[in-house]
Amino acid sequence: MSSVAIHKLSSQVAFTTRATSEEGPSKNARLLTRAGYVSQCAAGIYNLLPLGLRVIGRIESIVREEMQSLGAAELLVSGLQPRDIWETTGRWDSVDVLYRVNSRHGAEYCLSATAEEVVVAALSPTIRSYRDLPRAVFQISTKYRDEHRARSGLLRGREFRMKDLYSFHLYQAQLDEYYEQVCSAYARVFERCGVGERTLRTFASGGVFSRFSDEFQLLHESGEDTVFVTEDGKTAINQEIAEDQEALCTVFGGQLPKLYEQRAIELGNTFKLGTRFTDAFGLRVHGRSGASEPVLMCSYGIGTTRLLGAIAEVHGDDRGLVWGKEVAPYDIHLIQLQDRGNDGVVREQVEDLCKTEGISLLVDDREHVRAGEKFADADLLGVPLRVVVGGKCAAAGALELKRRSEDKTFEVHLGRLAQAVREA
Amino acid sequence: MSSVAIHKLSSQVAFTTRATSEEGPSKNARLLTRAGYVSQCAAGIYNLLPLGLRVIGRIESIVREEMQSLGAAELLVSGLQPRDIWETTGRWDSVDVLYRVNSRHGAEYCLSATAEEVVVAALSPTIRSYRDLPRAVFQISTKYRDEHRARSGLLRGREFRMKDLYSFHLYQAQLDEYYEQVCSAYARVFERCGVGERTLRTFASGGVFSRFSDEFQLLHESGEDTVFVTEDGKTAINQEIAEDQEALCTVFGGQLPKLYEQRAIELGNTFKLGTRFTDAFGLRVHGRSGASEPVLMCSYGIGTTRLLGAIAEVHGDDRGLVWGKEVAPYDIHLIQLQDRGNDGVVREQVEDLCKTEGISLLVDDREHVRAGEKFADADLLGVPLRVVVGGKCAAAGALELKRRSEDKTFEVHLGRLAQAVREA
Numbered sequence: 001m002s003s004v005a006i007h008k009l010s011s012q013v014a015f016t017t018r019a020t021s022e023e024g025p026s027k028n029a030r031l032l033t034r035a036g037y038v039s040q041c042a043a044g045i046y047n048l049l050p051l052g053l054r055v056i057g058r059i060e061s062i063v064r065e066e067m068q069s070l071g072a073a074e075l076l077v078s079g080l081q082p083r084d085i086w087e088t089t090g091r092w093d094s095v096d097v098l099y100r101v102n103s104r105h106g107a108e109y110c111l112s113a114t115a116e117e118v119v120v121a122a123l124s125p126t127i128r129s130y131r132d133l134p135r136a137v138f139q140i141s142t143k144y145r146d147e148h149r150a151r152s153g154l155l156r157g158r159e160f161r162m163k164d165l166y167s168f169h170l171y172q173a174q175l176d177e178y179y180e181q182v183c184s185a186y187a188r189v190f191e192r193c194g195v196g197e198r199t200l201r202t203f204a205s206g207g208v209f210s211r212f213s214d215e216f217q218l219l220h221e222s223g224e225d226t227v228f229v230t231e232d233g234k235t236a237i238n239q240e241i242a243e244d245q246e247a248l249c250t251v252f253g254g255q256l257p258k259l260y261e262q263r264a265i266e267l268g269n270t271f272k273l274g275t276r277f278t279d280a281f282g283l284r285v286h287g288r289s290g291a292s293e294p295v296l297m298c299s300y301g302i303g304t305t306r307l308l309g310a311i312a313e314v315h316g317d318d319r320g321l322v323w324g325k326e327v328a329p330y331d332i333h334l335i336q337l338q339d340r341g342n343d344g345v346v347r348e349q350v351e352d353l354c355k356t357e358g359i360s361l362l363v364d365d366r367e368h369v370r371a372g373e374k375f376a377d378a379d380l381l382g383v384p385l386r387v388v389v390g391g392k393c394a395a396a397g398a399l400e401l402k403r404r405s406e407d408k409t410f411e412v413h414l415g416r417l418a419q420a421v422r423e424a
Numbered sequence: 425m426s427s428v429a430i431h432k433l434s435s436q437v438a439f440t441t442r443a444t445s446e447e448g449p450s451k452n453a454r455l456l457t458r459a460g461y462v463s464q465c466a467a468g469i470y471n472l473l474p475l476g477l478r479v480i481g482r483i484e485s486i487v488r489e490e491m492q493s494l495g496a497a498e499l500l501v502s503g504l505q506p507r508d509i510w511e512t513t514g515r516w517d518s519v520d521v522l523y524r525v526n527s528r529h530g531a532e533y534c535l536s537a538t539a540e541e542v543v544v545a546a547l548s549p550t551i552r553s554y555r556d557l558p559r560a561v562f563q564i565s566t567k568y569r570d571e572h573r574a575r576s577g578l579l580r581g582r583e584f585r586m587k588d589l590y591s592f593h594l595y596q597a598q599l600d601e602y603y604e605q606v607c608s609a610y611a612r613v614f615e616r617c618g619v620g621e622r623t624l625r626t627f628a629s630g631g632v633f634s635r636f637s638d639e640f641q642l643l644h645e646s647g648e649d650t651v652f653v654t655e656d657g658k659t660a661i662n663q664e665i666a667e668d669q670e671a672l673c674t675v676f677g678g679q680l681p682k683l684y685e686q687r688a689i690e691l692g693n694t695f696k697l698g699t700r701f702t703d704a705f706g707l708r709v710h711g712r713s714g715a716s717e718p719v720l721m722c723s724y725g726i727g728t729t730r731l732l733g734a735i736a737e738v739h740g741d742d743r744g745l746v747w748g749k750e751v752a753p754y755d756i757h758l759i760q761l762q763d764r765g766n767d768g769v770v771r772e773q774v775e776d777l778c779k780t781e782g783i784s785l786l787v788d789d790r791e792h793v794r795a796g797e798k799f800a801d802a803d804l805l806g807v808p809l810r811v812v813v814g815g816k817c818a819a820a821g822a823l824e825l826k827r828r829s830e831d832k833t834f835e836v837h838l839g840r841l842a843q844a845v846r847e848a
Binding site: 011036039041042043045046047048049050052053056071073074075076077078079080081082085096099100101102103104105107109111118121122125126131137141142144146148158159368 | 435460463465466467469470471472473474476477480495497498499500501502503504505506509520523524525526527528529531533535542545546549550555561565566568570572582583792
């Protein structure tokens with residue numbers, strides 16, 4: 001029932017700041033700040049302005065759809081998490097990025113850096129029998145980590161948004177199967193966000209319960225991580241594995257292939273946790289035979305604000321942002337050059353068509369702004385399709401279109417605009 | 425483009441816990457916990473389980489629609505807010521409910537209890553000319569307050585969700601007009617959530633810049649607030665005003681009417697802030713004449729998790745929750761009594777119809793659960809319309825329907841189900 005967004009720059013639903021980011025070296029923060037998608041509140045902490053929130057909304061819708069396709073139920077656990085829950089697993093003292101909060105009444109909390117503890121505690125009363133398994137829940141929420149460095153803009157925030165999924169299983173085979181389904185869903189998320197091609201599932205070390213975990217690493221020079229990739233680009237390992245002879249041997253067998261070192265952005269990770277967390281909370285089920293059985297668990301994360309930053313970083317050019325179709329804040333960026341003659345009528349026709357066809361539209365109807373500045377802002381904002389109304393085109397009943405990813409303009413009649421959007 | 429939700433209790437997208445809340449005296453927390461909508465994480469801190477998140481999603485969609493109808497743009501500012509921004513307005517030391525957070529790197533933050541400071545700081549670079557006004561932005565996000573008491577369940581949380589709207593104006597008349605539009609939108613929100621009838625706009629004290637602010641108080645014995653209402657129910661004042669002779673005189677003139685003391689739940693509040701915050705941040709605009717002019721500001725809040733609690737508190741009965749149509753987690757609660765004969769076929773027909781008609785459906789297809797328990801769970805969950813498939817009804821091609829708010833059942837043919845949902 002949600003209506004199609006038809007927003008006008010004059011009404012300031014979107015606003016470009018052209019402010020220069022204080023963070024010089026980070027391309028994503030520089031572009032997103034100039035274009036008015038985000039603003040920095042403190043080092044590593046960003047506000048999502050209306051345009052930025054729209055893109056995050058689209059990214060998170062993709063993530064939500066793919067998680068729901070796995071049968072996972074969405075919930076939202078608390079961000080302020082009591083000390084005793086984190087002490088149950090021994091992580092109160094061992095996780096060094098936890099922000100700690102003291103209440104004036106003596107209670108001690110941390111801010112959610114992740115949510116294994118709270119999720120297991122919350123679900124335990126609802127998982128009693130083998131019939132309650134498998135179970136999977138996810139949330140998309142704000143997380144907090146007291147990071148040492150926060151110099152990569154949206155790629156590493158002290159406050160950031162993350163999707164975290166948790167699955168619970170009775171058997172290892174059931175766990176392994178679900179884990180692979182999640183990895184496939186992750187690949188679809190990155191594909192739909194336009195960064196699938198260069199994102200590699202990467203072997204990472206697994207901790208106590210599993211030989212390996214997986215990272216999803218987007219190869220890019222701006223990344224903070226280092227990965228090593230085989231010549232055919234099919235196998236990747238992270239730094240930890242590269243330094244671990246035994247692990248290397250497990251991945252590649254006796255013969256170590258030539259590996260190419262690359263920088264990468266970690267977009268997601270997946271862990272087989274075994275009974276590490278469920279045992280700590282005493283979560284067991286009545287098995288089919290009546291005996292009490294342990295519960296196996298996995299956790300899986302995707303940083304959604306990091307994904308926003310990564311898309312800006314990878315696809316942005318020297319004129320501004322370049323959004324793919326599925327994550328763009330609007331389908332069309334409409335520029336009205338003059339508020340006279342036939343132009344207003346054509347603009348209204350475009351707006352009506354967009355409402356009917358469910359095409360979202362950002363209209364640059366600002367007066368007192370030169371045409372050149374409007375074109376530059378369209379490039380900066382990065383909406384996939386630019387449509388110009390004005391001058392000879394309007395008179396002739398045609399619209400001037402340009403794809404953000406291309407340089408040439410082309411003309412289309414109003415009646416074929418919807419098709420042009422689909423092909424953009 | 426979002427698909428219709430068809431969820432099955434057997435797949436545990438929803439789960440009732442029948443856990444008894446640890447908070448004895450609070451009806452809303454007791455019902456919402458038993459029905460599996462929320463679970464308590466710590467005193468005053470709740471997790472939103474899948475059913476609870478669905479209702480919050482619907483409440484927040486209503487709020488969002490009404491805020492967008494005011495031309496306000498949605499954003500999301502940071503939850504971790506640096507000390508210096510709060511010191512700019514002198515509120516770092518004066519707001520006693522702020523949770524303070526120290527970084528291991530020496531930075532000091534508070535958790536967002538409200539967001540005037542961060543919003544003014546974020547928008548200042550984008551408001552430079554009188555042409556940039558009026559401007560309104562809102563967010564719907566998690567807030568944190570270190571409350572002394574947290575004994576009313578969702579009605580007063582230490583962590584809660586809130587919609588906060590901020591508007592900026594050049595003239596007092598423009599501000600006053602917008603303020604009244606917001607108050608009308610608030611009335612629509614409460615009406616659509618099913619608590620409009622007993623929610624009164626209530627005079628409250630206004631602070632430095634305005635004689636009065638407004639509270640939206642839902643009259644109910646479970647409320648933590650006290651209000652005083654005239655006999656005709658048209659005028660209400662809060663406790664502060666009742667104790668302030670001068671304010672009383674301004675509201676009622678010389679003649680004080682008879683006032684009736686009532687308990688109430690504060691669902692929202694609205695403030696005319698004048699230049700209190702904009703001055704602190706040096707936010708001024710170039711006026712029409714070229715001279716620098718001050719910027720006037722208002723802020724407006726609605727607690728969305730509190731609204732969830734209030735609906736549960738006010739409409740819940742001794743069998744469970746009772747949701748209104750616009751906030752219900754599903755339109756239909758379908759109970760399949762037996763997994764045999766014609767019943768499965770009828771259930772599939774209902775599911776297909778719901779997909780086509782955009783009717784959301786919760787299916788209780790659990791095996792190993794007695795019919796009586798299924799009926800009791802339907803009452804507990806509070807979905808507006810219960811549909812039973814099974815036995816003689818299914819055979820005769822009819823469905824047995826019951827509205828949650830009524831006791832009698834009635835029969836409807838499948839072909840008229842959509843109409844029955846609309847009328848529920």
